[in-house]
Amino acid sequence: MLEFFLPVIQRALSSAGVTTEKPIRLEQPADKKFGDYSTNIALLAAKECKRNPRELAREIIPHLMFPPDTVEKIEVAGAGFINFYLTPLFIMRSVELVLQEGDNYGTGSIGKGQKAIVEYVSANPTGPLTIGRGRGGVLGDCIANLFETEGYEVTREYYFNDAGRQMQILGESVRLRYLECCGRETEFPDTHYQGEYIREIAEEMFREHGAALGESTEIQIFKKKAEEIIFKSIRTTLDRLSIRHDSFFNEHTLYTPDNEGIAANQRVIDELRKKEFITEYDGAFWFLTTKLGQEKDKVLIKSSGEPSYRLPDIAYHITKFERGYDIIVNVFGADHIDEYPDVIEALKILGYDTDRIKIAINQFVTTTVDGQTLKMSTRKGNADLLDDLIDDVGADATRLFFIMRGKDSHLNFDIELAKKQSKENPVFYLQYAHARICSLLRMAQQETGFNPSELAAEYQLLRLLRSPSEVQLGFALLDYPDMIKTSLRLLEPQKMVEYLHSLAELFHRFYQECPILKAEPDICKARLYLALATRQVLRNGFRILGVSALETM
RNA sequence: GCCCUUGUAGCUCAGUGGAUAGAGCAGUAGUUUCCGAAACUAAAGGCCGGCAGUUCAAGUCUGCCCAAGGGCACCA
Numbered sequence: 001m002l003e004f005f006l007p008v009i010q011r012a013l014s015s016a017g018v019t020t021e022k023p024i025r026l027e028q029p030a031d032k033k034f035g036d037y038s039t040n041i042a043l044l045a046a047k048e049c050k051r052n053p054r055e056l057a058r059e060i061i062p063h064l065m066f067p068p069d070t071v072e073k074i075e076v077a078g079a080g081f082i083n084f085y086l087t088p089l090f091i092m093r094s095v096e097l098v099l100q101e102g103d104n105y106g107t108g109s110i111g112k113g114q115k116a117i118v119e120y121v122s123a124n125p126t127g128p129l130t131i132g133r134g135r136g137g138v139l140g141d142c143i144a145n146l147f148e149t150e151g152y153e154v155t156r157e158y159y160f161n162d163a164g165r166q167m168q169i170l171g172e173s174v175r176l177r178y179l180e181c182c183g184r185e186t187e188f189p190d191t192h193y194q195g196e197y198i199r200e201i202a203e204e205m206f207r208e209h210g211a212a213l214g215e216s217t218e219i220q221i222f223k224k225k226a227e228e229i230i231f232k233s234i235r236t237t238l239d240r241l242s243i244r245h246d247s248f249f250n251e252h253t254l255y256t257p258d259n260e261g262i263a264a265n266q267r268v269i270d271e272l273r274k275k276e277f278i279t280e281y282d283g284a285f286w287f288l289t290t291k292l293g294q295e296k297d298k299v300l301i302k303s304s305g306e307p308s309y310r311l312p313d314i315a316y317h318i319t320k321f322e323r324g325y326d327i328i329v330n331v332f333g334a335d336h337i338d339e340y341p342d343v344i345e346a347l348k349i350l351g352y353d354t355d356r357i358k359i360a361i362n363q364f365v366t367t368t369v370d371g372q373t374l375k376m377s378t379r380k381g382n383a384d385l386l387d388d389l390i391d392d393v394g395a396d397a398t399r400l401f402f403i404m405r406g407k408d409s410h411l412n413f414d415i416e417l418a419k420k421q422s423k424e425n426p427v428f429y430l431q432y433a434h435a436r437i438c439s440l441l442r443m444a445q446q447e448t449g450f451n452p453s454e455l456a457a458e459y460q461l462l463r464l465l466r467s468p469s470e471v472q473l474g475f476a477l478l479d480y481p482d483m484i485k486t487s488l489r490l491l492e493p494q495k496m497v498e499y500l501h502s503l504a505e506l507f508h509r510f511y512q513e514c515p516i517l518k519a520e521p522d523i524c525k526a527r528l529y530l531a532l533a534t535r536q537v538l539r540n541g542f543r544i545l546g547v548s549a550l551e552t553m
Numbered sequence: 554g555c556c557c558u559u560g561u562a563g564c565u566c567a568g569u570g571g572a573u574a575g576a577g578c579a580g581u582a583g584u585u586u587c588c589g590a591a592a593c594u595a596a597a598g599g600c601c602g603g604c605a606g607u608u609c610a611a612g613u614c615u616g617c618c619c620a621a622g623g624g625c626a627c628c629a
Binding site for chain 1: 559565567568569573575576578584587588589592609623625626628
C-alpha cells in the first residue's frame, strides 16, 4: 500500500506548497474508526512551517488525488492526522492482484541491480551445531530470503577457519581418544573437546587404520579427518533445516599471498599503519583504538607472529567490499557482539562506506520442558545440540520458533508447545489454516467442479464480498508486500511470522462466519477466490520463512 | 568495574515520537443437525521495572537507579 499512497501524498504536499524534511509515514491505526491508513505528515510539517496542524491537514486534503473507486473518505482527526478509508471494492481487488501475481505476489524491486551478501552460521568445524547457532542460521536464511524477494542478487556465505588454534586442539583431542582406542593410557586435558563426537571420530579412524597411527605425534591427519566429518555433520544439520549457503569462505585465504606476494592480512596492517593506527609494543602489533576513545588498544598480530581473530575479520570484510556487494549483512549471536565495532572502525579508517554493513544480532536460546529451563552446556554436550532439537520437534517448528520472537529477545523455546497439535502452537496454527484451505478447495472441486484457473473472467464477483470478516481478510492480503519491506528494513523475520499468524486468524474467522460451499453460486465462487488468495499469501510467506505448506495434516 | 541486549496483562510476546497501550495462550462465559470445533465469539485482565528530564505529544528519546541474560584474552 505504500507504493499506492506515498506518491499521491507526495504530490499533494508539493501541490499544496507544503515542504518538510520528514519522511512520509503511513500507519495502520489500531482502531479502524481512525481509518484503514493514516499519516501524521501534517503534524510533522506543521512544526517546520509553524502552522496549525489541523489547518494544514485540511489544506492538504483537496490536493490528494486518488484514482476513482479506491479511497472512500479522507478525514482530519485528532491533533492533525489525515485518515484514509478504502472502499470495500478496492480492498477486495487485492484478491485479484494476489491471484494474478501468484508466487510473485509481494516481490519488490528495492534491490534491483544490487548485490547483497548475507553471512550466517560461520561456525568453525570444531563440533556439531548448537541450538544457539541454529537460531542465527535460520535468522540469516530468512533475511537472505527477504533480500531475494526484494530483487537483490544475494550471496549466502559461510565464513570458517580450519587453521587456527582451536582446530589444533580439536586434532589433538581426536588423537588422544584414538590412543585410548588403541588401548593406551592417556590424560585427557580439560581444555580439550569433551564431546562424545570426538570419541566417535576416533573410533572411526581406529576402524580404518587399526593402531597404525598410534606412533605418530603428527596431529594433521586427525585434524583433517575431524574437520571432514564435523563439516559434513554441520552441513547435514543445516540441510535438515533447509539452510543453504552458496559460498564457503575459508579464512585461510587471507593469510595466503596474492599475485603481488602480499597477504590480505598484511595489506590491512600496511594500510592502517599508513593512517597511523598501528604501533608495535610488547612484541605485538596493536590497533590504536585508544585514539578512537576506547579503553584499550586491540592486538592485531600477537607476539607469536600470528594474527589475532580481528585482523582476518577486517581483511575478510574488505573482501566483501572488493567483491562488489552493495549491502553487507552479518548475522551472529550475542556472544560475538563485541567483535564488530573494531572491524567497523578499521574499515572506516580505511575509507570504506560502513553504512552498507548491517548487523543482525540474535540473543540466546534457552529450552524449556514442562516449564523447566534446561541449562545448556557444550561441555556436557547434552540438550544443546541442534540435531536433537530437530529430532524432537521437527524442522518446521524449529525454524518458526527461532524467528517467532524478535531477534533481540532472549528466546524461550518451549519444547512441549512446539509439539502440540492445537492453536496454542503457532506452527500448527499456521499450517492448519493452509491445510484447511486446501481441504476446502479439494471439496469445492469435487462438489461444484470449481476450477481456479478458469475463473479469470469473474473477478467482478468480488464486489459481492462486503461483510467485515471478508473485508478484513482482503485488507490483510493487501498488506503483505509492505510486511516484506518492513521485515527487510528491520532485518526481522518475526514481523512476517506475526503477520501470517494474524492472516491465519482472519481466515479462520471468515471460514467460521461465512458459509462457502453452501452459499449461492456467485458468492460461493467469490469466497473461494478469497480462500485461494489467502492460501497463496500463506504460501509465499511460508517460503520466506522456510516453513512447509502442508496440504493435509 | 566497563560494554551490549532485555524488562509491557497470570504466561509468551507485539508496539515505526502520535489518537482510549495491543495480540496470542492460560483462566471465565458461550458457539457443532452445516465446507476440517485441530476452529470461532464475547467479556475480563495494565502504575508499560523505578525516578527525573526533553517534547504540543513519551511504552518509544536522554540521564540516573534496580533486576535478568550475555560479553569484557596476545581464544575465535
